Amino acid sequence: MHCKLFVIALVLLCLASISLAQNDSDKPDNTTPNSKSSPTPTPDSRTSGSQRPTGTGNNTREKSTATDDEDKSDDNKATNTPRPTTGSDTQDPTPSFDESYDITGIAGSAVMMTPNLMLIPTPMFVIGTNVTIGWKYSNYTLRPPKKISICGKFPKDSKKSKDPAALCDWDIAVNISGTLNKYTWDTLTKSAPGVVFSEDKGYLLYLYDSDFGVRNYLPGAGRITPSQFWFNMYNSRYGSTNDGIQKGYDPSAAHSLSVQLWIVATAVILGVLGIGV
Numbered sequence: 001m002h003c004k005l006f007v008i009a010l011v012l013l014c015l016a017s018i019s020l021a022q023n024d025s026d027k028p029d030n031t032t033p034n035s036k037s038s039p040t041p042t043p044d045s046r047t048s049g050s051q052r053p054t055g056t057g058n059n060t061r062e063k064s065t066a067t068d069d070e071d072k073s074d075d076n077k078a079t080n081t082p083r084p085t086t087g088s089d090t091q092d093p094t095p096s097f098d099e100s101y102d103i104t105g106i107a108g109s110a111v112m113m114t115p116n117l118m119l120i121p122t123p124m125f126v127i128g129t130n131v132t133i134g135w136k137y138s139n140y141t142l143r144p145p146k147k148i149s150i151c152g153k154f155p156k157d158s159k160k161s162k163d164p165a166a167l168c169d170w171d172i173a174v175n176i177s178g179t180l181n182k183y184t185w186d187t188l189t190k191s192a193p194g195v196v197f198s199e200d201k202g203y204l205l206y207l208y209d210s211d212f213g214v215r216n217y218l219p220g221a222g223r224i225t226p227s228q229f230w231f232n233m234y235n236s237r238y239g240s241t242n243d244g245i246q247k248g249y250d251p252s253a254a255h256s257l258s259v260q261l262w263i264v265a266t267a268v269i270l271g272v273l274g275i276g277v
Contacts, residue, residue: 105142105222106140107219109140109224109227110141110227111136111137111138111227112134112227112229114134115133122230122231123229125231126187127234128188129187129236130184132183132184133183135182135227142222143221143223144224148175148176148207150185151170151171151172151205151214152204157202160198170193170195171190173190187233198233199233199234204228205228205231206227207227
């Protein structure tokens with residue numbers, strides 16, 4: 001009896017062991033290091049097109065980002081479109097400069113050529129004649145004036161200035177073309193109203209950019225600063241200052257006078273020698 005029960009129990013134990021073994025074989029073993037199952041594809045896996053579903057989300061995001069960048073670049077292109085040229089831009093021939101150039105750049109100037117101030121620092125002008133004034137712009141004059149003006153100032157001690165504080169007492173030229181480099185001043189017509197020039201020293205002449213004025217010594221880099229020089233004025237006692245011939249000079253009268261002097265001298269010599277004439 002006991003043997004039968006033992007055999008039955010042994011059979012049941014074997015059946016239970018077989019059943020457990022089958023259940024374990026049906027479950028996938030993911031913990032075994034030597035498992036030969038295929039790894040789950042990742043976005044970095046170099047698999048075929050059919051095995052890349054996991055990278056679809058990232059690729060979509062990257063494509064949308066690139067589209068946004070392209071849209072932004074299109075907006076920039078629209079904002080960088082050159083603005084249309086206005087009438088004021090076309091009328092101003094002055095070239096454009098850096099903003100820093102106005103601060104660091106050098107101002108230009110008008111250098112007097114006639115009269116030559118290097119040879120004659122204080123020239124003398126004859127009252128009632130035409131005086132030629134010539135100049136050239138320095139190399140730093142990158143913004144030459146469109147219009148220039150020339151004016152004069154009486155000597156301080158002449159008491160002819162209506163406003164002693166004013167730099168100019170009369171205008172010689174007003175708003176003439178800045179492309180000119182020479183001007184003829186008629187001292188008879190271009191003078192202070194109701195005032196006649198007198199022989200004196202200490203006159204002043206100014207040449208300046210009409211758009212900035214005679215007092216503006218900081219017109220900006222490349223523009224001319226006001227130029228000035230001293231001069232004297234006098235009345236000529238000669239009909240022709242180039243030849244130095246005095247007014248009223250009669251060559252024939254001078255010749256007859258010399259003949260008369262020779263006759264007188266001869267008579268004196270003969271009288272001294274006791275020879276009668």
